[in-house]
Amino acid sequence: MSQQQELPDNWNDKTYSVSALAKIFVILVCVIIIGIDGWISWNARKSDLRDAEVTTGNISKALAQHANDAIQGADAILLSVADQVSDAGIGTERIAQMTPALKRLVAKSPQLHGLFIYDADGKWIVNSMGALPPQANNADREYFKYHQTHEDLEMHLGPPVHSRATNDWIITASRRLNLPDGSFGGVALATIDINYFRRFYDGFDIGDSGAIVLALADGTILTRRPFEDKFIAYDMSGSRIFRNYLPQSPIGTRLERSTLDNVERLYSYRRLEKYPLVVIVALSENEILAAWRHESIIYAIGVAILLVLICVFGFRLIKQINLRLLAEKEAIKARDALQQLNQTLEKLAHQDGLTGLANRRHFDLALNEEFSRATRNASALSLVMLDVDCFKQYNDIYGHQAGDECLRRIGKVIKGVEQRPGDLAARYGGEELALLLPSTDVEGAVKVAEKICTEIHALGITHAGNPNGVVTISAGVNSLLLARQELNAQQLLKGADEALYAAKNNGRNRVCAAALGST
Numbered sequence: 001m002s003q004q005q006e007l008p009d010n011w012n013d014k015t016y017s018v019s020a021l022a023k024i025f026v027i028l029v030c031v032i033i034i035g036i037d038g039w040i041s042w043n044a045r046k047s048d049l050r051d052a053e054v055t056t057g058n059i060s061k062a063l064a065q066h067a068n069d070a071i072q073g074a075d076a077i078l079l080s081v082a083d084q085v086s087d088a089g090i091g092t093e094r095i096a097q098m099t100p101a102l103k104r105l106v107a108k109s110p111q112l113h114g115l116f117i118y119d120a121d122g123k124w125i126v127n128s129m130g131a132l133p134p135q136a137n138n139a140d141r142e143y144f145k146y147h148q149t150h151e152d153l154e155m156h157l158g159p160p161v162h163s164r165a166t167n168d169w170i171i172t173a174s175r176r177l178n179l180p181d182g183s184f185g186g187v188a189l190a191t192i193d194i195n196y197f198r199r200f201y202d203g204f205d206i207g208d209s210g211a212i213v214l215a216l217a218d219g220t221i222l223t224r225r226p227f228e229d230k231f232i233a234y235d236m237s238g239s240r241i242f243r244n245y246l247p248q249s250p251i252g253t254r255l256e257r258s259t260l261d262n263v264e265r266l267y268s269y270r271r272l273e274k275y276p277l278v279v280i281v282a283l284s285e286n287e288i289l290a291a292w293r294h295e296s297i298i299y300a301i302g303v304a305i306l307l308v309l310i311c312v313f314g315f316r317l318i319k320q321i322n323l324r325l326l327a328e329k330e331a332i333k334a335r336d337a338l339q340q341l342n343q344t345l346e347k348l349a350h351q352d353g354l355t356g357l358a359n360r361r362h363f364d365l366a367l368n369e370e371f372s373r374a375t376r377n378a379s380a381l382s383l384v385m386l387d388v389d390c391f392k393q394y395n396d397i398y399g400h401q402a403g404d405e406c407l408r409r410i411g412k413v414i415k416g417v418e419q420r421p422g423d424l425a426a427r428y429g430g431e432e433l434a435l436l437l438p439s440t441d442v443e444g445a446v447k448v449a450e451k452i453c454t455e456i457h458a459l460g461i462t463h464a465g466n467p468n469g470v471v472t473i474s475a476g477v478n479s480l481l482l483a484r485q486e487l488n489a490q491q492l493l494k495g496a497d498e499a500l501y502a503a504k505n506n507g508r509n510r511v512c513a514a515a516l517g518s519t
C-alpha cells in the first residue's frame with residue numbers, strides 16, 4: 001500500500017517558511033560576499049597607507065640628515081671665518097684682504113651661496129664675491145637686528161631673503177662678531193642657496209602631487225617642492241602640523257588636507273635635533289591609493305557580477321521551489337478530494353439508501369468477519385434479528401410512503417444502540433433489520449433488543465392494524481457461545497431467525513433468545 005501524505009493545516013506557513021528561508025539564504029550569501037570583499041579591500045587600503053607611511057618616514061629622515069649636514073657644514077665655515085675676523089680685528093686691512101679665502105671656501109662648499117662680513121653699522125666689509133656695492137648696508141636685515149640685540153655667539157638661522165648681491169633666494173646663517181671689549185662689532189653671514197635643496201629634493205620620487213617642505217621651526221617655509229616663488233617665506237605656522245602635532249612630538253605621520261593647495265596628503269614631519277628646522281614629506285593620498293582604487297573597482301565589478309548571478313539563479317530557484325510546493329499542494333488536495341469521494345462511494349456501497357443503516361452486503365461481510373474473530377478469540381458474538389410487526393397492514397392503511405418513513409424512524413432507533421466500535425445495525429431485507437453485537441453475550445444482546453423494542457414502542461407511531469395501536473417490533477436473539485463452537489455464521493443467523501419467528505408466534509412486540517427462549 002502506498003503511504004499517504006497528509007496535507008498539514010500549517011501547509012501554507014511551511015511553504016512560506018521554506019521560501020523565506022531560501023530568500024534569507026540568498027541574501028545572507030550576498031551580504032557575506034559583500035562583507036568579505038569590503039574587508040579585503042579595507043585591509044588592502046590600510047596596507048597601502050602603511051607602506052606609504054614607511055616610505056615618507058624614510059624620505060623625511062634622509063632629508064633631515066641632508067639639511068643637518070648642509071647647515072652644519074655652513075656653520076663650521078662660518079665659525080672659522082668669525083674666528084679669523086675676531087683674530088684680525090674688525091675694520092683692519094687684513095679683513096679687507098680675506099676675499100680670496102672666502103671665495104675658496106664658497107667654491108668648496110656646494111651649499112654655500114656666499115660669505116659676508118658686516119661691521120657694527122651693517123656696512124659691508126668683505127664678501128666672497130669681491131665687489132663691494134657702494135653704500136651697501138645690511139643693518140635692516142633680520143639677522144643683523146637679531147645679533148645686535150642678542151649677545152649669544154651661536155649661529156642664527158634667518159628667514160629666506162633675496163640676496164642683495166645676486167637677487168637669488170637665500171637662507172641666512174649668521175654669527176655675531178664681538179669687539180675686544182665684548183660689545184657688538186658686526187655680523188658674519190653665510191648664505192645658503194635655496195636651489196641647493198631644490199636640486200636634492202628633485203631626486204626623490206614623490207609622485208605628481210607629492211610635496212617636500214623645508215621650514216624653520218616657527219613655520220616659515222625655506223623651500224618647497226613643487227617650487228613656486230610664492231611659497232618661499234610663506235608662514236605655515238597655522239597648519240595643524242606646526243600648531244598641534246610638532247609641539248607633541250618632533251617626528252610623526254598624519255593624513256591631512258594641505259592648507260596651501262587643499263590636497264589630501266600623508267605627511268611625515270621631522271624636526272632636526274640640532275637646528276630649528278623642520279622637514280616635511282607628503283605623498284598625495286590619491287596617488288598612494290590609486291592602485292588600490294583600480295584593483296578595488298575591478299574586484300567590485302567582479303563581486304557585483306557574482307551577486308547578480310547569485311540573485312538571478314537564487315530567486316529562480318526559489319520560484320521553482322514555490323511552484324513545486326504549489327503543485328504538491330494541488331496534488332495533495334486532489335488526492336484528498338478523491339479519497340473523500342472514494343470513501344463516500346464505499347459508504348454508499350455499504351449503506352442502505354432508505355434507513356442509512358448498513359446494507360445486506362455489508363452485513364454479510366461483517367457477520368462472517370466477526371464470526372471468524374469470535375471463534376478465533378473464543379469471544380462472545382450476538383446477533384439480533386428484528387422485524388416490524390404487522391407492517392403489511394401499515395402499508396395498506398397508511399400507504400407505502402408512510403411505511404418508508406416508519407422504517408426510517410425505526411432505523412434511527414436501532415442505529416442509536418450501536419455503542420461499541422464493532423456493533424453494526426443493518427437492514428437485512430424489506431422490513432427486517434439486524435444488529436450484530438461482537439463481544440456481547442446473550443443476556444447483553446437481549447437487553448439491547450428489549451431496549452430497541454421499548455424505544456420503538458415509545459415512538460408512538462400510530463398503527464391501527466397493530467393490536468398495540470402503535471408500531472412495535474419483534475426481535476430474535478442468538479449468541480455464539482464457546483460450548484457451541486461447531487456453529488457457523490449461517491447457523492447463527494438461522495438461530496436468530498428462529499428466535500424471531502418464536503417472538504412473532506408468541507404475540508409480537510417482544511424479544512426471544514435462541515438459547516434462553518422468550519423474555
Ligand SMILES: Nc1nc2c(ncn2[C@@H]2O[C@H](COP(=O)(O)OP(=O)(O)OP(=O)(O)O)[C@@H](O)[C@H]2O)c(=O)[nH]1
Pocket residue numbers: 387388389390391392393395399400401402403404407429430431504508
Ligand atoms: N413501505 C415499505 N414496505 C415494505 C418495504 N419492504 C417490505 N415492505 C412490506 O412489508 C410487508 C411485510 O409483510 P409480511 O412479511 O407479511 O409481515 P407483516 O405484515 O409485518 O406481519 P408480521 O411480520 O407477521 O407481523 C410487505 O407488505 C412488504 O411489502 C419497504 O421498503 N417499504
